[in-house]
Every structure is written in structure tokens, then in C-alpha cells.
Amino acid sequence: MASKVCRWGILGAANIARKNWKAIRNAENATLTAVASREPSRAKEWIAGCQSECPFPTVPEACDYDALLKHPNVDAVYIPLPTGIRPEWVLKAANAGKHILCEKPCAPDAGQLRTMIDACKAKNVQFMDGVMFMHGKRLPLLRSVLDDGETVGTLRRVATQFSFAAGDDFLTGNIRVNPALEPLGALGDLGWYNIRFTLWVMKYLLPTKVCGRLLTEHSGVPLEFSAELFFPGGVSASFYCSFNTELQQWAHVSGTKGSVAVRDFVLPFYGCESEFVADRPVFNVKGTSYHWESHPKRFAVTEYSDGTPDAQETNMICTFSGLALSGKLDPTWPEIALKTQLVMDACLASARKGAVLVDL
Amino acid sequence: MASKVCRWGILGAANIARKNWKAIRNAENATLTAVASREPSRAKEWIAGCQSECPFPTVPEACDYDALLKHPNVDAVYIPLPTGIRPEWVLKAANAGKHILCEKPCAPDAGQLRTMIDACKAKNVQFMDGVMFMHGKRLPLLRSVLDDGETVGTLRRVATQFSFAAGDDFLTGNIRVNPALEPLGALGDLGWYNIRFTLWVMKYLLPTKVCGRLLTEHSGVPLEFSAELFFPGGVSASFYCSFNTELQQWAHVSGTKGSVAVRDFVLPFYGCESEFVADRPVFNVKGTSYHWESHPKRFAVTEYSDGTPDAQETNMICTFSGLALSGKLDPTWPEIALKTQLVMDACLASARKGAVLVDL
Numbered sequence: 001m002a003s004k005v006c007r008w009g010i011l012g013a014a015n016i017a018r019k020n021w022k023a024i025r026n027a028e029n030a031t032l033t034a035v036a037s038r039e040p041s042r043a044k045e046w047i048a049g050c051q052s053e054c055p056f057p058t059v060p061e062a063c064d065y066d067a068l069l070k071h072p073n074v075d076a077v078y079i080p081l082p083t084g085i086r087p088e089w090v091l092k093a094a095n096a097g098k099h100i101l102c103e104k105p106c107a108p109d110a111g112q113l114r115t116m117i118d119a120c121k122a123k124n125v126q127f128m129d130g131v132m133f134m135h136g137k138r139l140p141l142l143r144s145v146l147d148d149g150e151t152v153g154t155l156r157r158v159a160t161q162f163s164f165a166a167g168d169d170f171l172t173g174n175i176r177v178n179p180a181l182e183p184l185g186a187l188g189d190l191g192w193y194n195i196r197f198t199l200w201v202m203k204y205l206l207p208t209k210v211c212g213r214l215l216t217e218h219s220g221v222p223l224e225f226s227a228e229l230f231f232p233g234g235v236s237a238s239f240y241c242s243f244n245t246e247l248q249q250w251a252h253v254s255g256t257k258g259s260v261a262v263r264d265f266v267l268p269f270y271g272c273e274s275e276f277v278a279d280r281p282v283f284n285v286k287g288t289s290y291h292w293e294s295h296p297k298r299f300a301v302t303e304y305s306d307g308t309p310d311a312q313e314t315n316m317i318c319t320f321s322g323l324a325l326s327g328k329l330d331p332t333w334p335e336i337a338l339k340t341q342l343v344m345d346a347c348l349a350s351a352r353k354g355a356v357l358v359d360l
Numbered sequence: 361m362a363s364k365v366c367r368w369g370i371l372g373a374a375n376i377a378r379k380n381w382k383a384i385r386n387a388e389n390a391t392l393t394a395v396a397s398r399e400p401s402r403a404k405e406w407i408a409g410c411q412s413e414c415p416f417p418t419v420p421e422a423c424d425y426d427a428l429l430k431h432p433n434v435d436a437v438y439i440p441l442p443t444g445i446r447p448e449w450v451l452k453a454a455n456a457g458k459h460i461l462c463e464k465p466c467a468p469d470a471g472q473l474r475t476m477i478d479a480c481k482a483k484n485v486q487f488m489d490g491v492m493f494m495h496g497k498r499l500p501l502l503r504s505v506l507d508d509g510e511t512v513g514t515l516r517r518v519a520t521q522f523s524f525a526a527g528d529d530f531l532t533g534n535i536r537v538n539p540a541l542e543p544l545g546a547l548g549d550l551g552w553y554n555i556r557f558t559l560w561v562m563k564y565l566l567p568t569k570v571c572g573r574l575l576t577e578h579s580g581v582p583l584e585f586s587a588e589l590f591f592p593g594g595v596s597a598s599f600y601c602s603f604n605t606e607l608q609q610w611a612h613v614s615g616t617k618g619s620v621a622v623r624d625f626v627l628p629f630y631g632c633e634s635e636f637v638a639d640r641p642v643f644n645v646k647g648t649s650y651h652w653e654s655h656p657k658r659f660a661v662t663e664y665s666d667g668t669p670d671a672q673e674t675n676m677i678c679t680f681s682g683l684a685l686s687g688k689l690d691p692t693w694p695e696i697a698l699k700t701q702l703v704m705d706a707c708l709a710s711a712r713k714g715a716v717l718v719d720l
Contacts, residue, residue, distance in 0.1 A: 015645075053649075156584070211715065215596055236600075242516060245517055247643065254521070256606060269641070269652055270652060270654075355571065
């Protein structure tokens with residue numbers, strides 16, 4: 001790659017992609033060459049909207065999907081297309097030699113994701129799923145606390161909940177509840193984060209068994225889903241994701257010595273420092289005195305959630321661009337995306353069979 | 361009842377009873393007549409310990425169980441005896457005409473509890489389980505917030521976790537893991553609170569189905585247990601309780617409009633106000649801006665956790681004493697104790713059958 005910056009194309013003028021427009025704009029080692037839509041006129045309109053608010057020095061080109069993949073000045077593509085058609089375009093992008101940042105859930109199932117990842121490997125292009133929280137400054141700090149042996153001790157339980165209240169229009173009109181486009185519904189859209197966070201805590205050890213439960217569905221698409229994951233060594237994890245419940249995005253990790261709570265693990269609440277709180281309560285029971293004392297300890301990093309230079313989405317684009325520019329691929333990203341999808345598949349398989357235990 | 365104060369007897373010189381010694385001492389409408397142990401000498405020693413720290417004007421008498429139940433100056437008994445032998449002594453106490461404050465889990469199963477409750481009804485004595493958090497100042501405030509229609513909206517999910525790390529000596533020597541004395545282990549000792557809090561949130565609507573899972577056990581006694589409860593209308597609840605995980609005691613209630621978090625629902629952490637935090641986050645997504653804003657609102661009442669006049673345990677003794685003195689029994693207390701035990705039984709039955717769904 002001759003360029004000193006990674007030249008991006010966005011394959012699909014989706015709402016979510018506006019955020020990555022800004023992240024590409026803010027990343028020092030990235031620029032945006034083109035945006036594709038089925039109808040280039042739609043891409044043009046979309047570009048005009050973003051450009052008026054957050055301009056690139058050179059206006060990105062509007063084109064259709066095929067033209068984007070053939071574009072000589074596109075090194076990497078961000079693919080926010082619906083899950084149902086994503087595998088097809090990931091394969092095309094890989095075959096066109098483009099590095100791929102892929103929205104989640106990566107594919108309708110792990111089999112298709114494996115094919116996509118194999119294609120990327122064969123063509124020597126980087127694959128990564130677009131999980132922004134993986135790139136925040138908070139996780140390294142949280143890792144050091146989880147690993148210190150004292151704050152949490154030996155892990156026992158991980159609990160996460162991620163939801164937002166979608167509203168009736170969403171549930172009838174939105175692609176996120178269309179079985180052909182988003183067959184995994186809230187499990188794919190939200191549960192992907194629950195599972196990824198849990199796997200991150202577990203250092204990507206896979207659960208040996210999972211149990212999933214479809215709490216609410218619409219045309220077979222999960223709207224509300226809960227699951228429990230069982231790991232070697234007795235650690236268990238529960239998660240809940242929902243389109244029926246107002247925004248919550250919390251995680252709680254507890255062990256033999258204490259616990260850590262994160263109230264916004266997916267996207268740090270705007271205007272707040274990115275933080276978490278550890279607690280190692282003390283029993284103070286003596287005679288007729290019966291105290292439980294809390295000793296919360298706050299850990300924080302300064303990080304903003306709106307496309308500023310150190311936002312997690314900007315870091316994601318920077319990291320990906322660096323990998324693309326270096327030519328030295330990182331096999332960890334496709335591997336953890338696949339693990340996430342394997343766990344998701346097993347949770348859904350369990351739910352479809354009436355919440356039986358499913359082996360991984 | 362001629363007395364203006366309720367005259368208590370403590371049936372069993374247990375550690376946990378020291379706290380209620382202090383609560384009886386602090387309650388204006390209560391006094392302590394006697395403490396019983398199998399060996400009166402043990403009760404005498406126990407009384408001396410408590411008396412030196414938190415004295416009654418008249419030193420309570422030491423006696424054995426039968427003498428306590430025959431004592432003419434005992435109106436109400438607090439029974440902290442182990443679960444395995446509790447039904448026997450509750451029946452004897454009821455037949456002796458004593459009002460009964462019963463430690464939890466009330467009985468090894470709901471069938472035995474029903475017999476106990478029927479005996480109390482037949483003898484016209486009050487029955488109540490010793491769930492102190494029911495008597496804190498926080499719950500009425502939390503109820504008003506849950507019912508305001510705006511903060512949480514329509515309920516969707518309740519999650520609670522209650523645990524403490526018991527240590528190896530506990531797991532081998534403590535009665536709480538002895539199958540004859542405490543057959544319900546952590547599920548009875550801790551899960552009782554998870555279930556009660558959840559039922560309280562649901563205004564004592566019973567779940568239609570539950571699923572329970574024995575995560576760790578010792579001689580058949582649950583040491584770590586998780587469950588999910590399914591209510592009419594689509595509300596679901598999960599809980600986790602454990603003797604293997606350091607102290608945590610949090611609850612999270614979420615609905616279509618927001619959520620409420622309580623970090624210490626069982627026993628307010630010492631030195632802290634009794635509080636909870638509501639949040640109704642706002643999505644602020646416009647163009648390339650993508651904010652999620654948190655709007656936490658703290659609610660607090662001043663309440664202390666160590667036997668002071670407005671501590672929840674003191675309130676419990678006051679409320680119970682008031683009922684006993686009035687002669688007008690409150691049937692709600694035995695009813696909600698029974699519901700708690702029914703849900704617990706169903707969770708354990710589910711777990712014993714491999715976490716199948718069990719109907720209630």
C-alpha cells in the first residue's frame with residue numbers, strides 16, 4: 001500500500017455509518033474515498049448530509065457497491081449492510097482485496113462467518129467486527145484490575161444487560177426485525193455486545209455449555225432474549241438483551257474477593273468519564289453490631305463518546321487503519337468475532353429447542 | 361394482652377439473633393423476657409455477652425426451649441433455629457399461643473410452611489418471616505417511583521444478585537451447608553431475599569413458570585444457584601445467589617421507560633443513606649453525532665443499619681410488636697412468606713430436574 005493513510009470506502013449508506021464517517025474524519029491515519037449505495041444518488045445525498053456537518057477536505061465519491069469494490073483508491077471497507085446480505089458483500093470485498101470492518105452480527109450464523117473469514121485470510125486482508133467498546137481506553141484499565149488478584153479475586157459470575165425501547169414503528173418497519181435481513185434481531189444487534197464483553201472478561205475462553213431463551217419474538221426474530229453461559233472452572237454468566245426495554249448497558253463482574261460494575265459498557269454515556277467501580281465490601285459483625293461496609297473505588301479514564309480524537313470509534317478506525325497499512329494482519333480479530341458468533345449460535349439453538357443446554 | 365409492650369422470647373441463641381436483641385432493645389414497644397438454648401447455661405452466657413454491650417434494664421432470663429414457650433411473660437418469639445428443625449418449634453410455639461417471627465427460609469418446603477401457617481391461624485397468632493429489608497424506609501419510596509408510570513414505565517426485567525464468600529471453614533463446619541439443618545443452603549439463606557424482592561416488585565404476583573440451576577453444591581446443599589422467573593405479561597426476572605462469591609446485594613429493575621438500581625437491597629451499607637438510582641437515558645442521534653445521555657436521579661432516605669431507632673430491623677420488631685399488641689393479625693405476612701417459599705421450591709425442583717421449566 002503506497003498511501004500513508006488508509007483510504008476507506010463505506011459500503012451502505014446506513015444511519016449507523018454516519019458515526020464511522022466522523023470517526024474516519026477524526027482518525028489521523030484514515031481518509032474516506034467513497035460511499036456506496038444501491039442507488040448512487042442516495043449515497044450522494046447521504047454524503048452531502050454528512051459533509052455539511054463534518055467535512056472532509058475532498059468530498060468522498062458516491063458510487064454503487066460494485067464500483068466501490070473496484071475502486072483503486074479504496075484500501076478498506078466498512079460494511080454496515082444488513083446481516084442477511086452481509087456475507088455476500090464481505091466475500092466480494094475480500095475477493096476484491098479490500099480490508100473489511102464488518103458490522104455485527106457479522107453473519108446469520110457461524111458457518112457463514114467462517115467462510116467469510118477464510119476468504120479474508122486467503123486474500124490476505126484484515127477482518128474485524130465493528131465492536132467499538134473493544135477500542136476504548138477503559139478495557140485495558142479494567143483488565144489490569146480484573147487481573148490484579150485482589151479486587152475481584154477468582155471470577156465467579158458475569159452479568160450484563162443491554163437494551164433499548166424500540167417503539168412500535170421500529171417493530172413493524174425497521175429492518176432490525178425483518179427475518180430475511182436481521183434474522184438474529186435483538187440477539188444479533190445487542191446480544192453480540194453482551195457475549196463479546198463476557199468473552200473478553202473470560203479472555204476468550206469459550207463456555208462449554210449455554211442455555212438461551214427467547215422471551216419475545218416477532219416473525220421469529222428475537223426481540224428480547226436471555227441466556228446463561230457456563231465456563232470451565234465454574235464461572236457462569238447471564239445476559240439479557242431487548243428491544244422492549246429502555247436503554248441500559250451495564251455489566252457486573254464478581255468473584256471470590258469483590259466485584260466490578262460498569263454502567264455503560266457499550267458506549268460511555270456522553271459527557272461522562274469512562275469509568276467503572278470496584279467494591280470489596282467488609283463484614284463487620286461483632287456482638288450485637290452487624291455492619292456491612294462498602295468500599296467502592298472508582299476507576300476512570302478520560303474518553304469521549306462523540307467522534308473526538310480519543311473516542312472509542314476513532315480508536316477503532318485508527319487501529320484498523322494501522323493494521324491495513326502495516327500489511328501485518330492480526331488474526332485475533334476474526335478469531336474473537338467467530339467465537340462471539342459461535343456462542344450466539346449456541347444460545348439461539350438452545351432457545352429454539354426450548355432452552356435446553358447446548359454444548360459448544 | 362395486658363402489657364403495653366410486646367414481651368419477646370428468643371428461641372435459639374444464634375449469632376444472627378444478636379442483631380434482633382439490639383432491635384428489641386431499640387424498639388419502643390418491645391422488651392425481651394427470655395432467651396432459650398438447648399442448654400440454659402449456653403443461653404446465660406449468650407445473654408451476658410449481649411447484655412454487656414447493649415443492656416436491658418432487667419436482664420432477660422435464660423431457659424430451655426420448652427420453658428420459653430410456657431413462659432407467661434412471653435407474647436412473641438423470634439425463632440432463628442436451623443431450617444431443618446424450625447417447623448417443629450414453630451408448631452410448638454403456635455400451640456403455646458405465641459406470636460412468631462420466623463427466620464428464613466421458613467421451612468424446608470412450602471408444604472411444611474403451610475402447616476406452620478395454618479397452626480398460627482388456628483391459634484390466632486401472628487406469623488412473619490424475618491426479612492428485614494421489608495421494613496426499611498426505602499421500599500415505600502421505591503414503590504412510589506416504580507408506580508409513577510414514568511421512571512420505569514411498564515416493567516420488563518428484574519435482576520438481583522446476593523452473595524458472600526463463605527470461606528472453606530464455613531463450607532465444612534457451618535450449619536448452613538448441613539443437609540439436615542439447612543437443606544436449601546445458599547438458595548434458602550440468600551435466594552429467599554432475591555425471590556422476596558422480586559415478588560415485592562411484582563406486587564406478589566406469582567411467576568407462572570420458573571427455571572432454576574444448581575451451579576455448585578456440597579452434599580446436595582446449594583452453594584451457588586441461579587434462576588429465571590417468568591411472570592404473566594412478559595416480565596422476566598433473574599437471580600443469582602452464592603456462598604462462593606464475595607458480598608454483593610444489588611437489584612436492577614427495568615422497564616419500557618427506564619430503570620432503577622439498588623446496590624444494597626438486603627442491608628443498606630453502613631454509614632450510607634438508604635438509596636436507589638433511577639435512570640432514563642436519552643438517545644441523541646443526529647447526523648454524525650451519536651450520543652447516549654444518562655440522566656441518573658438519586659432517591660435517598662436516612663436510615664441506619666445498626667440497630668438505631670430507624671434501622672430496618674428495629675422497624676421490623678416495632679411493626680411485629682404492634683400487630684401482636686393490637687390482637688388484629690395481618691394475613692399478608694404469612695401469605696407472602698408462603699409465596700416466597702413456593703417460588704423457591706419450584707426453583708429447586710427445576711434445578712433437580714436439570715433446569716427444566718417448572719409451572720407454578
